[in-house]
């Protein structure tokens with residue numbers, strides 16, 4: 001497991017946010033990501049802002065970190081967090097892969 005994953009677990013332990021506060025923070029970061037994407041793709045009403053693909057990458061990273069922190073907060077130990085993260089990512093990626101296969105076969 002990458003070091004940053006365990007760092008996210010450790011930082012989550014040190015940060016006093018409640019699960020609700022952390023989840024609201026995820027919504028905030030998702031909004032910032034949406035704003036950056038809307039600007040970069042010249043969406044109507046968003047062209048007065050200035051964002052770049054670098055901003056999109058940064059906001060995606062922020063959202064991913066907070067999402068992982070929400071997951072970390074539901075786990076008691078680093079080991080449980082690592083195991084759950086691995087289990088869920090494997091299962092969810094497999095589900096996504098199956099969905100893509102289904103989508104391609106119905107085209």
Ligand SMILES: [Mg+2]
Nearest residue numbers: 029032059062
């Ligand atoms: Mg952000």
